[in-house]
Amino acid sequence: MLKEYQTISEIAGPLMLVEKVDGAKYGHIVEIELRDGSKRNGQILQVENDKALVQVFEGTSGIDVKETTARFLGKPLEFGLSPDILGRVFSGLGIPKDDGPQIIPDKKLNINGNPINPFARDYPNEFIQTGISTIDGLNPIVRGQKLPIFSGAGLPHDNITAQIARQSTILAEGEDFAVVFAAMGITFEAAQFFIDDLTESGAIERAVMFLNLANDPAIERIATPRFALTAAEYLAFELDMHVLVILNDMTNYCEALREISAARKEVPGRRGYPGYLYTDLATVYERAGRIKGKTGSITMLPVLTMPEDDKTHPVPDLTGYITEGQIILSRSLHRKGIAPPVDCLPSLSRLKDKGIGEGKTREDHADLYNQLYAAYARGKEVQELATIMGEAALSNEDKKYMKFADDFEARYVSQDYFENRTIETTLDLGWELLSMFENIELKRIDPELLEKYMPKFRKKQAEKTSKSKEETDRETEKTQEAAVKTTEQSQSKNADEGDK
Amino acid sequence: MSQAREGRIVKVAGPVVTAEGMTGSRMYDVVRVGELNLIGEIVELHNDLASIQVYEETGGMGPGEKVVDTQAPLSVELGPGLIENIYDGIQRPLSLFYDREGAFMSRGTAIPGLDREKKWHFKPSVKNGTKVSEGDIIGQVKETTLVTQKIMVPQEMSGTIQDIKEGEFKVQDTVALLVDENGTENKLSLLQRCPVRKSRRSSRRLAPNTILATGQRVIDTFFPIAKGGTACVPGPFGTGKTVVQHQLAKWVNADIVVYVGCGERGNEMTDVLTEFPELKDPHSGEPLMKRSVLIANTSNMPVAAREASVYTGITIAEYFRDMGYTVAVMADSTSRWAEAMREISTRLEEMPAEEGYPAYLAARIAAFYERAGLVECLGQPKRQGGLSVIGAVSPPGGDLSDSVVQATLHVVKVFWSLKAELAYQRHFPAIDWLTSYSFYKQYLKKAFDDPEKGEDMNKLTAEAMSLLEQESELREIVRLVGAEALSPKDRLALEVSRSIREDFLHQNAFHKVDTYTSLEKQYEMLKTVLCFREHAINAINAGVGTDEIFKLPVREDIARARYTPEEDIDKIRSIREKIAEQIKNLQTTPVS
Numbered sequence A: 001m002l003k004e005y006q007t008i009s010e011i012a013g014p015l016m017l018v019e020k021v022d023g024a025k026y027g028h029i030v031e032i033e034l035r036d037g038s039k040r041n042g043q044i045l046q047v048e049n050d051k052a053l054v055q056v057f058e059g060t061s062g063i064d065v066k067e068t069t070a071r072f073l074g075k076p077l078e079f080g081l082s083p084d085i086l087g088r089v090f091s092g093l094g095i096p097k098d099d100g101p102q103i104i105p106d107k108k109l110n111i112n113g114n115p116i117n118p119f120a121r122d123y124p125n126e127f128i129q130t131g132i133s134t135i136d137g138l139n140p141i142v143r144g145q146k147l148p149i150f151s152g153a154g155l156p157h158d159n160i161t162a163q164i165a166r167q168s169t170i171l172a173e174g175e176d177f178a179v180v181f182a183a184m185g186i187t188f189e190a191a192q193f194f195i196d197d198l199t200e201s202g203a204i205e206r207a208v209m210f211l212n213l214a215n216d217p218a219i220e221r222i223a224t225p226r227f228a229l230t231a232a233e234y235l236a237f238e239l240d241m242h243v244l245v246i247l248n249d250m251t252n253y254c255e256a257l258r259e260i261s262a263a264r265k266e267v268p269g270r271r272g273y274p275g276y277l278y279t280d281l282a283t284v285y286e287r288a289g290r291i292k293g294k295t296g297s298i299t300m301l302p303v304l305t306m307p308e309d310d311k312t313h314p315v316p317d318l319t320g321y322i323t324e325g326q327i328i329l330s331r332s333l334h335r336k337g338i339a340p341p342v343d344c345l346p347s348l349s350r351l352k353d354k355g356i357g358e359g360k361t362r363e364d365h366a367d368l369y370n371q372l373y374a375a376y377a378r379g380k381e382v383q384e385l386a387t388i389m390g391e392a393a394l395s396n397e398d399k400k401y402m403k404f405a406d407d408f409e410a411r412y413v414s415q416d417y418f419e420n421r422t423i424e425t426t427l428d429l430g431w432e433l434l435s436m437f438e439n440i441e442l443k444r445i446d447p448e449l450l451e452k453y454m455p456k457f458r459k460k461q462a463e464k465t466s467k468s469k470e471e472t473d474r475e476t477e478k479t480q481e482a483a484v485k486t487t488e489q490s491q492s493k494n495a496d497e498g499d500k
Numbered sequence B: 001m002s003q004a005r006e007g008r009i010v011k012v013a014g015p016v017v018t019a020e021g022m023t024g025s026r027m028y029d030v031v032r033v034g035e036l037n038l039i040g041e042i043v044e045l046h047n048d049l050a051s052i053q054v055y056e057e058t059g060g061m062g063p064g065e066k067v068v069d070t071q072a073p074l075s076v077e078l079g080p081g082l083i084e085n086i087y088d089g090i091q092r093p094l095s096l097f098y099d100r101e102g103a104f105m106s107r108g109t110a111i112p113g114l115d116r117e118k119k120w121h122f123k124p125s126v127k128n129g130t131k132v133s134e135g136d137i138i139g140q141v142k143e144t145t146l147v148t149q150k151i152m153v154p155q156e157m158s159g160t161i162q163d164i165k166e167g168e169f170k171v172q173d174t175v176a177l178l179v180d181e182n183g184t185e186n187k188l189s190l191l192q193r194c195p196v197r198k199s200r201r202s203s204r205r206l207a208p209n210t211i212l213a214t215g216q217r218v219i220d221t222f223f224p225i226a227k228g229g230t231a232c233v234p235g236p237f238g239t240g241k242t243v244v245q246h247q248l249a250k251w252v253n254a255d256i257v258v259y260v261g262c263g264e265r266g267n268e269m270t271d272v273l274t275e276f277p278e279l280k281d282p283h284s285g286e287p288l289m290k291r292s293v294l295i296a297n298t299s300n301m302p303v304a305a306r307e308a309s310v311y312t313g314i315t316i317a318e319y320f321r322d323m324g325y326t327v328a329v330m331a332d333s334t335s336r337w338a339e340a341m342r343e344i345s346t347r348l349e350e351m352p353a354e355e356g357y358p359a360y361l362a363a364r365i366a367a368f369y370e371r372a373g374l375v376e377c378l379g380q381p382k383r384q385g386g387l388s389v390i391g392a393v394s395p396p397g398g399d400l401s402d403s404v405v406q407a408t409l410h411v412v413k414v415f416w417s418l419k420a421e422l423a424y425q426r427h428f429p430a431i432d433w434l435t436s437y438s439f440y441k442q443y444l445k446k447a448f449d450d451p452e453k454g455e456d457m458n459k460l461t462a463e464a465m466s467l468l469e470q471e472s473e474l475r476e477i478v479r480l481v482g483a484e485a486l487s488p489k490d491r492l493a494l495e496v497s498r499s500i501r502e503d504f505l506h507q508n509a510f511h512k513v514d515t516y517t518s519l520e521k522q523y524e525m526l527k528t529v530l531c532f533r534e535h536a537i538n539a540i541n542a543g544v545g546t547d548e549i550f551k552l553p554v555r556e557d558i559a560r561a562r563y564t565p566e567e568d569i570d571k572i573r574s575i576r577e578k579i580a581e582q583i584k585n586l587q588t589t590p591v592s
């Protein structure tokens, strides 16, 4: 099985060509031993006759054609699994990185996994309460969903993922959870922030970490999410756990793929990313889900930073085409000081419809978010109009919608990092905000539900307005001034954003 | 047949494998590749070298392993057992796959498309001694409560029927003999095989002339599709392509629906699988699954099989068309199919055209949509079949200049353009009324039993459309000079357009009543919205202020007309009386 060669003929970028090999198989792994005895790992990308093209995960610097040995191990890249992986930290290539003992595996699995048969899937429909209103109320996540966070440089995606991980792992009795965290090219600080948060909440015992940090080999990142998902599949479908997988940052993953593709001189697709980026990403993202007859589930939260905040950049674009919605963070909300700065309009959860309603959240949930969306969309439109023409040009109705949008951002979107709202609190808050409108304006809500829920909030509203009308007037003025300022800022487009 | 040809692998590069020693093999022959016996198809020949696209993951495969040519082109099995099934891109039944292999797709599994053991009741419709040829119906099998399969003489066969019998048969059992001129006996069974890359023949093509009702208001009223017509739905991610396709699969008035999930999400197929057996067809009251065939080759399944999946789907659809049925094929998404072509092409090191796509991209897309159409079927008795194709397109960044979108727009007759802004406002279906089009509009009026209603509908849609166009101009003015500058009539135009958008075009797919609207109800709803306009104009002329008019309680009734169940359409009509009355009151009571 084990074959050794010293016949490396070419090295280019992260690739090397080994000649006169026998029995090399596509996808199998290669152990590379350098002149100084140090070892690296590679994988066969292509075999033609007796030539094997190998990608080297740790990069090729220092490899020479003469005295380097390539050992063909005759097997694909595998990860050894056992329940002991919980609480452990691994490298991006699945090698223990903490001081813990070696894992004695119960089984070894190919990290590429196999596609889930669509017929074997169970439709995700169990609501997960994250305690964040913009998610629970407007874009509810269900178990088994893949919902990415589209962020930008300097936006607080680390806070959101940590808050979700902390607040959503509170389970019913008899249920088991795990968090799998794959870091790809993120800073030590960002990774540590997440780890500290988990440590504080005690969840670290139930977490498995795969860390490829910014200064770790870039090509290794291609394997990292696959190690993480192999672990997640094992925990979910063999040990019956509800697994939350966080992949951070997928943009770095895609860049590693691009590097390989360029080294292979493949015809580049948009912005130099390979034409098969969609398919490749799908083999990562589609590993989330639920399976018939199994208790566990894999819920996935990939995080990616959009270069130049551009949603149409290939990485967010192709991700959005595969995942079941997206949570988008907004730089302008962030500047306004609204946290978490979730941009509600373009954010979307596609699996929400079967995870909410009577018996799951509450009967009014669907109508309520439809109405909140409609009103907020209109309010945003007016906000924009007001910045062009000034508030004087607005009709009374327009002003009302603008006020709604401002209130909505200040009270519904904005919430504390440690504030864990129940779904009832979130829903009631929605009603309260809508109570400034007449019933006839609330077309998206079923009349019976309006009848049932609205009166109590109207009363509240009435009390409040009588309390002090002047005060609110002054407040709106202030927020408008702030709004004008932010647009000015964004127009001057200050490119070098400071860190959060 | 000559003996099985066998070659050896010399190269493995992702989904494409090259083998030597393949002299005599034909293009598009199916081969079995390597020790694992994976299924593949020859896509390029070069002396004795054959390039093969492999329908399963090629990891672990290497030079020296054998390749065996089956000497048959990629084909599907046609016959009873298709309906209610879910297949992968090369027609392997996923339910049986699951029973045999578990939740994950293992490699090298071969399962025939049709159940070999199940028995069907065959009822002949011709007698012994009848001379028949390709396409003639010789009998039928009631497959589900909704579908009766006509058993037809297979392609390129003719002769005299002998020994035909009624009874219970498995698909491979002989139900009749076909004796040709030379006296050769051919056994006819319920199963036939048909290559997927070539369209099935028909007697002649006819121009589509009736609309295919979908129950979706913006589609039927403004941009209808025809029986035998073609449509495309391009849009950026999350704008509602899949929901449109699902809605059509649910509510379209076709006899058969073939839904191809081509390189999309697994859960979307699960959604169909769990919903369709529960949902009732509005026309027959039977579960929708009883008329559906699903093809699921999701994004994480092998790309070569994804490339094949649209052909598998459309060939099955043609088979039902040939029985004389109206068939609708949904392909979600054709962009993923095109990308699969691109990936294979790249591995073959072909010269790329735009965006890395092969030069034959446009030709393949055109050929695919050309398989749609209204036809006079081959054979006796005379019958017409219609095959409509609706393809989703997923352009990068939503950019409509994308090669796949452009190639598609060259061939399809209906364009439903999805706009991100509408989706962000949760205006669904996010079909942009200003840029979408349909070449089948003129057939809408024929869809009503009452010709007068048809004429009226024509007028109503024209009026509504011109209002929407006017709205976009007026909004521009408001942007520039503010709402104050508008005349009362302009204000009314804006308000009525808003009503058309919010109370008519907007349609919630997840609301039990709103999800489907019959043509009759669409007519009543639109008429009501525009009836308000007519009365309001009169009132304005009589000096009534617009604020007064816009605040009338009847407007809430107009807004809620969509939730009126089909049985109570009369109630929508009575809203119009209310409109007349309330506006009249405004004119008579002096303005306070």
Ligand SMILES: Nc1ncnc2c1ncn2[C@@H]1O[C@H](COP(=O)(O)OP(=O)(O)OP(=O)(O)O)[C@@H](O)[C@H]1O
Binding pocket: A320, A321, A322, A348, A349, A350, A351, B235, B236, B237, B238, B239, B240, B241, B242, B243, B244, B264, B394, B428, B429, B430, B507, B508, B509, B510
């Ligand atoms: N008619 C509708 N009624 C209600 N909601 C809708 C409707 N159409 C779309 N939506 C909403 O929009 C979401 C996205 O729609 P859909 O999944 O069809 O997008 P898509 O265009 O297919 O995206 P992708 O290209 O990523 O597959 C749905 O999950 C649903 O929430």
Ligand SMILES: [Mg+2]
Binding pocket: B241, B242, B243, B264, B332
């Ligand atoms: Mg879709």
